[in-house]
Amino acid sequence: MLYIKCPYCGLRAQKEFSYGGDATVKRPNINEEVSSKDWDNFVYMRKSPRGKHVELWQHIAGCRQWIKVQRDTATHEIFQTAKVTEEIR
């Protein structure tokens, strides 16, 4: 079970979180024209990297904030966590 540092609450067990997928995906702006290719990329296309991956988790049984987690998909090592408004380098 992973041990995830919520930027608001501190280190908490994975049980308290739910997974939210790739954090680098950006939704096309509302009310703006978007090509179907860009839209399809946004809805369906995801990288599945082996190694570092910045992803979203929600602290669902805690503060309910969505957060960013940089995790190694092969080893589960967590390098960094951040608020969604913050950058992960």
Place this chain on the structure above:
Amino acid sequence: MSQPFRLNKEGLINRNKKISFTFNGKKLFGYEGDTIASALIANGIHLVGRSFKYHRPRGFFGAGAEEPNAKLQVEFNGHSEPNVNATEMELVEGLSATSQNCWPSVNFDIGAINNFLKMFFPAGFYYKTFMWPKSFWYKIYEPFIRKAAGLGVASLEKDKERYEHKFEYCDLLVTGSGPSGLASAYAAAKNGAKVILAEDKPRFGGTLLSDDVSIDNLSGKDWAEKIVSELKSMPNVTVKNRSQVFGYYDHNMLVMFERVSDHLEKKSKFTPRQRLWYIRAKETILSTGSIERPIVFGNNDTPGIFLSAAAKEYMKVYGVLVGKKPLIFTNNDSAYETALDFKKNNVEPIILDTREEHSSELIDEAKSKGIDIRFSHGVIVANGYKKVKSAKIGKLTKDKNSFEKMETIECDCICVSGFWTPSVHLASQSGNKLKYEEKIDAFIPDKKKQQETSVGASNGSFTLEESLKHGFENGSNLSAKITETKTEISIPNVNEKKYGAHDKFWCMPLPKNENPKRFVDFQNDVSVSDIEIALREGYRSIEHVKRYTTLGMATDQGRTSNLNGLQLVSNIENKIVPEVGHTTFRPPFTPITIGTIVGREVGMEYMPTRKTPMHKWHKKNNAVFVDAGAWKRPRYYKQGNETLFEASKREAKNVRENVGICDVTTLGKIDIKGPDAAEFLNRVYTNAWMKLPVGKARYGLMLREDGIVMDDGTTTRISENHYHMTTTTAQAGNVLSHLEYYLQIVWPELNVNVVSTTEQWAGAAIAGPKSRDMLSKLYPDLDVSNDALPFMGYKEADFFGVQSRIFRISFSGELAFEINVKSDHGIFMWEKMMEIGKEFGNQPYGTEALSTLRIEMGHVAGPELDGRTIPLDVSLNGLVSKKKDFIGKNSLGREAFNIESRQKIVGLIPIDRKSSIPEGSHIVQDQNAKLPIPKLGHVSSSCWSVENNNPFSLAIMKDGKNMIGKKFFAVSPLKNKSIEVEVISSHYVDPEGKRVRS
């Protein structure tokens, strides 16, 4: 009642307390502190089971978790458990143990014929023998294997015991209380660290209990006792025996299995049987010790053959002799200690040492005591079927491939030692890639991936001095980093015997024309020739050899067989062991009970139960409940001998004719507040929300980004910047997360807050043609006319002194209202409604009637919004705005969503107007067509229409809108039904929606 193999003094058992038990029906006794194994050996019993494949007689081999053979069916405390390790299970009064894997008895086993037909059971015999014909598998092969290979019987009774889970955090977890573990725990505790010390066995001390050593002038056992009692007195230390750390998981989480009460004669009702600990440790010390490995020789599985250290442990800890005419067969010095202990107890051992004549401290001591030592010797084959009677031994030639001479000598046990294998299971589980240590012919931990440090024998240090030193140093350094305190501890003086070098020898050759079985893996019956066959047949990877031969795949995880198996492969392949590699270690280290994994999460505690404030009333009024997510909802209220069908029909009919009330507390409720709330709703829902006035509700549809319908519900504008959203019961959690996602990540610029208020409000729906009359009695001072409170209207009003909200919304399709009060007043509201509703013929109705009402109206719910439908499919495309953007809008343009013949919701009625159509039925044109019959759609919801008094179903059907009036078959192979149906509109009752507006 004498115990022929019990020593008079030796041992740590309590001789003042006799414990009686039975083995295969025979009454026996042992002492408090015995294991089943030690008590049986004391009674001279060695034959305990039959082997897995060949049904060969098997006895005890080890004295702890390494035991491959002695797995028993054990009954105690009113339950029966299979595969109990006799070397670990402590004796309790009244326990009854029986051999498994034998029929009709362990002494006469029919399956033993396999032993004489062993050419039929070579490596890979499952793959080869049971391959064809395919039809034989279920009827012949599987029953045969099951009967022949049954490993104990699982109980069919419900487990009445209590199991618990515990979550714990510590600075340092120490796994094993041998010398290095005790030293680590002690040093860390002195530094003020929060320490957990876990010991698998009932007694602390590990090898200190049986080794002839002294520490600071105390015996090993006394020193261990002293350290443990000091640790126990410290508030920052948790000391646990009977507790095995069996798994090392991510981010330094380790899982420990504590046997709390199986050894107790009496316990309180609330004492758990076993406890699972989830321990998050900042640092872990792995002091799991090492396991002796055997030397392979002919018939080495005969009962009476032991690991030499196990024989010593039986003497020193249990006061039991494994035999009175022992042969000690070794390639190293440690077995000499066993020989010396035999000698001390007036038993004359003979030592066979594969090494050439040489001298060392222990060899010299054995010589001086007059022990018969034969160098360059080994056991070729053990004789005796159910117990060792003699052994053919041989003097090895210089190259150790053949014999100079052979002879047969009498013996009643053989104690074998092929040197030591560090227990690296936990280190390997943590991600540590192991490295091969030439010096000890075994793997030890290499670079760490997590916060783990192996010390002592599990790290390949086999001397006491080194183990203590590593323990103290690592315990101190690791904890000092956490506590920033360092207490100096002087390392104690140690007195131990020095061992000479071991012989890199692991398997006895066979003389010409002799071919006894030489077993590598006892538990799975894998012999040297099986591994040879696997390699001859082309299996190269050790992982493949493992699976083909089943080497190391049994519950003992090859603790005594892995290294010898690797040696054999490396010899044949002409590779060195590290090139062959090792197989993967996986948790659990030893088998644990399913009960412990489940813990308290059984029955009612399987998941949290949510009850509405009116739950007690429902119960009192014969509600039959149904699970809706975590909620308990009344399915129907049973009157007399009514069936579900009868009751739900009565309740639904009463709604159509009079008035009914339904507990709708479980609907998800979300408060949405902020100046941008309208804009937010406008983006979340497919329809327009900017112009909804205060005091009005609107039905809304939300999509996922891929255009699939996510949920529906009504949202009411309570005040200028305050909305009250409702969701379906099932989707409440998902919808909240969905809204939070968009507010926190996608549109943080919107000034909106959302919070779940599901549990703040108790809700009741009043539905039926008389609902307005009833409402006017509930609110005598309020104008509830169609003009004052129109369809989709909203009012706040006083309900007999309680603040309440009235929504004019309807799920049943009837004239209906929903009333919410604060949860605390829910039961007050409900009872008031029941009382006042009497004169209107009010009856409560459950989810079954609710479904009936919505289905015949053609209102969609979960079964239609199943994650595969778009608005058009469920005829809700009228709610999709063409003018504005919203979540999922761009996806609705996809080609597949716009083809003419796309699926669409329809209604179905059976041609005979009688046969109910099972939900999930497939719709086909011709039920006798050639397979596979083209599927045209499926039945999503079914009910008995109370309005038309015949069955009615909703279905999602290909090209649905053009199918109206046509006839098909609804086929349910599950229910074995095929019903001819006619397609009609999905709105079976009141298609114009007049009633809700009346």
